[in-house]
Amino acid sequence: MKKIILTFLITISLLFSAHAGSESENSLSGKKNTNPKDCFEKVNRATFAFNNGLDKVIFKPVAKLYRQLPSPARTGLGNMLNNLSNLTTIPNNILQGSLDTAGTNLARFGLNSTVGILGIFDVASSVGFPEYIKEDYGQTFGTMGFGEGCYVVLPVLGPSTVRDVAGTVISFVGGDPWYNVTVKNDTQYFTESDYYVSRITGGVDFRAKNLETLENLENNAIDFYASVRSLYIQDRKQKIINSKKIIDTQNDSDWEEIDTE
Amino acid sequence: MNLKKKIFKFFLIIYFISTHSTNSLSLEPKDFVQSIVDQASQILSKSYSKEEKIAKLKLIAKENVDIKGIGFYSLGSHRKSLSDDKKKEYIDIFEQYFLKSFSSRLAEYTDPKIEVNDQEKLNEKYTMVSSVLLATKDKPQIKIDWRIITKNPDKPLIIDVVIEGVSLAKVQKEEFNSTIQTNDGDINSLLFSLKEFVNK
Numbered sequence: 081m082k083k084i085i086l087t088f089l090i091t092i093s094l095l096f097s098a099h100a101g102s103e104s105e106n107s108l109s110g111k112k113n114t115n116p117k118d119c120f121e122k123v124n125r126a127t128f129a130f131n132n133g134l135d136k137v138i139f140k141p142v143a144k145l146y147r148q149l150p151s152p153a154r155t156g157l158g159n160m161l162n163n164l165s166n167l168t169t170i171p172n173n174i175l176q177g178s179l180d181t182a183g184t185n186l187a188r189f190g191l192n193s194t195v196g197i198l199g200i201f202d203v204a205s206s207v208g209f210p211e212y213i214k215e216d217y218g219q220t221f222g223t224m225g226f227g228e229g230c231y232v233v234l235p236v237l238g239p240s241t242v243r244d245v246a247g248t249v250i251s252f253v254g255g256d257p258w259y260n261v262t263v264k265n266d267t268q269y270f271t272e273s274d275y276y277v278s279r280i281t282g283g284v285d286f287r288a289k290n291l292e293t294l295e296n297l298e299n300n301a302i303d304f305y306a307s308v309r310s311l312y313i314q315d316r317k318q319k320i321i322n323s324k325k326i327i328d329t330q331n332d333s334d335w336e337e338i339d340t341e
Numbered sequence: 342m343n344l345k346k347k348i349f350k351f352f353l354i355i356y357f358i359s360t361h362s363t364n365s366l367s368l369e370p371k372d373f374v375q376s377i378v379d380q381a382s383q384i385l386s387k388s389y390s391k392e393e394k395i396a397k398l399k400l401i402a403k404e405n406v407d408i409k410g411i412g413f414y415s416l417g418s419h420r421k422s423l424s425d426d427k428k429k430e431y432i433d434i435f436e437q438y439f440l441k442s443f444s445s446r447l448a449e450y451t452d453p454k455i456e457v458n459d460q461e462k463l464n465e466k467y468t469m470v471s472s473v474l475l476a477t478k479d480k481p482q483i484k485i486d487w488r489i490i491t492k493n494p495d496k497p498l499i500i501d502v503v504i505e506g507v508s509l510a511k512v513q514k515e516e517f518n519s520t521i522q523t524n525d526g527d528i529n530s531l532l533f534s535l536k537e538f539v540n541k
Binding site for chain 2: 136147151288289292296299300301302303306307308311314315317319320321341
């Protein structure tokens with residue numbers, strides 16, 4: 081029953097977002113809104129302020145402590161987390177039709193988990209495997225043509241969109257093998273805490289890598305909330321495109337406007 | 342006939358000289374970015390005080406960035422409804438905001454190692470130059486692309502920096518738009534915020 085409700089919710093949310101691009105039209109006012117579609121802006125801003133407070137009290141100090149770890153320890157932890165993420169990336173490679181990449185990532189996972197001692201060492205990169213690119217279900221929905229839908233800020237987890245939330249739900253209903261063997265199914269090899277520790281460490285690792293960048297962004301922002309929203313949406317678009325070209329996160333006509341001066 | 346030939350030769354020589362001198366003056370966007378990166382890197386790696394670094398970085402930005410272009414781009418469609426006086430007021434305050442924000446962001450770095458790799462001409466007006474900020478023990482490698490306006494090939498200017506696919510000009514445009522929209526479309530709210538930032 082739970083699964084049926086979840087499937088229903090995902091379908092509805094994706095249908096809702098299917099035609100929603102980032103350049104949105106406010107149907108009530110008829111005003112053209114050039115910002116990304118931020119349907120719940122007031123709630124989002126409140127959640128953002130809450131997360132920001134939490135960050136200052138908990139995440140930032142923890143990330144600073146994490147930075148004190150010796151560099152090889154941090155690299156090893158980062159490698160382990162990247163290796164685990166292959167478990168979500170591989171099914172998404174398949175769903176996106178990139179079977180070659182799925183095969184490469186499967187070999188990468190096998191090599192790093194064994195020779196690389198549970199992923200601590202990125203042996204695959206050392207022997208010349210192509211650069212690893214993470215994929216998730218939100219990105220897969222994007223490649224299938226689903227629009228991002230409304231922008232949402234989740235408590236603790238931070239920025240997302242309706243499409244990405246739907247992707248996360250897929251992970252929890254069987255799409256993430258790591259979640260399946262730790263939390264969902266009672267295996268004798270892993271416990272629930274393994275999953276949560278890996279997720280929290282992943283968050284701290286990300287925060288530690290972006291300490292100065294985020295501080296810089298906040299100090300120089302006129303509207304920090306809008307900056308983070310733009311960063312998140314542009315970053316997700318880029319990840320969906322997976323482009324190695326040196327451009328094109330944006331429409332060139334954006335720039336033509338300034339030529340009319 | 343001889344005179345005609347001489348005149349023809351004269352014009353031919355003039356043509357070649359002018360063509361050659363134009364080519365020698367025009368700067369490849371890739372080399373342009375490399376020279377700015379080198380200048381900035383030199384400033385940041387020296388033992389100047391933070392204030393001295395900021396002052397020197399501001400000079401580089403004034404010389405090599407199309408601040409007015411970025412300012413108008415950041416304003417988006419709101420620009421069209423502004424009077425000339427208001428536009429001037431906006432550009433004046435935007436320049437101060439931009440220079441302060443740009444230089445204080447950069448001044449945080451000490452000796453960044455940037456490798457300029459490639460360039461791709463988008464059209465007559467724009468070329469993208471790609472580079473990477475090399476990894477340090479704390480940070481992974483970061484891909485940085487530079488949008489260069491080449492309307493005047495002898496004087497290319499930076500108009501956007503795209504970090505890992507995220508355009509900083511676009512972030513700023515959405516930020517400004519958000520400020521204006523949350524204040525019922527009033528451009529003065531943005532001017533007030535910019536002034537507040539410049540004076541803090």
